[in-house]
Amino acid sequence: MTLQQLRYVMAVAETGSMNKAAEYLYISQPTLTNTIRSLEEDAGITIFRRTNKGVQLTTEGSDFLFYAKKVCDQYDQLRWRYSGKGHKKKVLSVSSQHYAFVCEAFSAIINSYDTSMYNFSILETTTQQVIDDVTNGKSEIGVLFLSEFNRKGIENTLLENRLTFRKIVRCHIYVYVGDSHPLADKEMIDFDEIIRYPLLTYDQGENSPLFMAEEVLGEQDYPYVIKVSDRASMLQIMDKVNGFTFCSGAVRGAVGKEKFRVLPLKKSAKLPYDSMEIGYIFRDELSSLGKQFVEELYKAAPMDEEDEDPSFSSAGFIA
Numbered sequence: 651m652t653l654q655q656l657r658y659v660m661a662v663a664e665t666g667s668m669n670k671a672a673e674y675l676y677i678s679q680p681t682l683t684n685t686i687r688s689l690e691e692d693a694g695i696t697i698f699r700r701t702n703k704g705v706q707l708t709t710e711g712s713d714f715l716f717y718a719k720k721v722c723d724q725y726d727q728l729r730w731r732y733s734g735k736g737h738k739k740k741v742l743s744v745s746s747q748h749y750a751f752v753c754e755a756f757s758a759i760i761n762s763y764d765t766s767m768y769n770f771s772i773l774e775t776t777t778q779q780v781i782d783d784v785t786n787g788k789s790e791i792g793v794l795f796l797s798e799f800n801r802k803g804i805e806n807t808l809l810e811n812r813l814t815f816r817k818i819v820r821c822h823i824y825v826y827v828g829d830s831h832p833l834a835d836k837e838m839i840d841f842d843e844i845i846r847y848p849l850l851t852y853d854q855g856e857n858s859p860l861f862m863a864e865e866v867l868g869e870q871d872y873p874y875v876i877k878v879s880d881r882a883s884m885l886q887i888m889d890k891v892n893g894f895t896f897c898s899g900a901v902r903g904a905v906g907k908e909k910f911r912v913l914p915l916k917k918s919a920k921l922p923y924d925s926m927e928i929g930y931i932f933r934d935e936l937s938s939l940g941k942q943f944v945e946e947l948y949k950a951a952p953m954d955e956e957d958e959d960p961s962f963s964s965a966g967f968i969a
Contacts (some may be wrong), residue, residue: 653725655689656718658682659697663715667704723788742939743771745783746793747864748852748881749898749928755946759939768939774881776854777804777862784931785811790940792931793818793947795898798923799869803861808931816944817929819951823866823915824899828889834911841918848874848893850884866896866926885910898928899952 661671662682672679690697697711707715742759746752756772773783783789796804808815825839833839849872852864860869876893878884887893889909899912917924928951930944
């Protein structure tokens with residue numbers, strides 16, 4: 651079993667076709683087919699089921715693909731960390747849910763170092779992928795949130811993967827809308843008002859448990875939900891359809907933030923909770939770069955609710 655064979659399996663699974671995968675890999679279709687069959691014989695399983703419409707992963711194949719991706723990711727990470735002629739570059743790799751303040755902190759680190767001497771990587775991704783990246787060593791640090799709803803599920807998952815969570819900030823829940831939204835001029839948003847409009851949420855993939863949702867209050871039932879995969883799509887669609895999303899209020903440094911409003915969500919007995927806790931996760935002792943990044947996270951994060959003015963104003967978040 652070789653890395654090349656594993657990459658072949660990944661290409662076939664992604665394209666769903668031997669022909670398309672062969673074109674992508676710049677090899678002949680018979681060569682790819684024979685390689686996959688040889689791998690299946692060595693592994694003693696059937697990875698792909700051949701159909702008239704292409705190929706499909708079997709149950710055994712899905713399990714095999716999961717571990718194949720881990721092996722390839724680890725190998726790529728090893729090459730990346732130790733690239734160069736005997737010269738080890740220092741590395742900072744981060745995986746995060748979609749937070750503008752994380753990008754701000756990451757940019758501060760990059761601006762402080764010579765990029766020819768350091769490798770920097772940041773990935774905004776799903777909650778499960780954030781955890782997987784830190785578990786597998788692809789990222790040194792992950793950033794995600796806890797709420798009263800998801801805390802038990804997330805903490806159990808972190809415990810299973812021997813990861814540690816450290817709080818960055820505990821903050822109130824805010825509503826993020828375009829500046830032309832019908833409710834944009836309100837000083838505070840009522841939950842019953844905002845759910846009349848489409849909620850935009852980040853897609854967490856098929857069969858993802860509810861506690862892995864990236865948006866706070868994601869476990870509630872909403873009449874209109876639009877799933878997206880990236881920040882740019884969310885902002886563009888949100889502006890066009892008068893949609894909204896829930897957030898921490900930390901939008902300093904966000905691109906295009908001048909076109910949007912961050913408004914406090916009104917406290918209500920109907921809501922199970924009214925705050926969220928954002929933190930970072932890690933597996934091993936942090937490197938010097940990792941520690942500096944955490945310092946920048948604390949600087950860029952929203953004000954802790956324990957330190958906020960009792961009037962509960964959002965002014966400090968949109969300056």
